[in-house]
Amino acid sequence: MEIILREDIIGLGYKNDIVNVKSGYGRNYLIPTGKAIIASESAKKVLAENLKQQAHKLAAIKANAEKKAAELEGVELTIEVKVSATGATYGSVNTAIVAEELKKKGFEIDRKIITMSDIKHVGDFEATVHFHKEVEAIVPVKVVAEATKEEKETAEK
Secondary structure, three states, X not given: OXXXXXXXXXXXXXXXXXXXXXXXXXXXXXXXXXXXEEOOHHHHHHHHHHHHHOHHHHHHHHHHHHHHHHHOOOXXXXXXXOEOOOOEEEEEEOHXXXXXXXXXXXXXXXXXXXXXXXXXXXXXEEEEEEEEOOEEEEEEEXXXXXXXXXXHHHHHO
16 A cells, blocks of 8 residues: 655655555545545545645755754764673663653754664664754763672672
């Protein structure tokens, strides 16, 4: 089933993209929630006309996204988590935690535009921030073990 997306859906496409989805997903979720419309010939013509009229506005949106991505250049996150003796974390580091850490550094980024696999052990990873369909920034994420009480006391001495 061909549909036209009305908003960005990470993993599927971006606003005004024409994508193929399974008919159940389109008819039961995307269309009733207003996230997409059926891509009929008339809808495609309307979309083409709207894109032509909004070309300068879309260029401004892309420029704004590039500016935000440039601000994130060089930003690295270090996240301290509790770990077991084997190096596995208690819980996982996910997009919500990454968004919270970015907020602490002064970047207001919605967790929904961040993609990464859930991190369940100590190490170096990457989170991708999708600002625009053509603009994304990669943020290095370093997960380290949280210091125990004894380690903190010896470090203070």
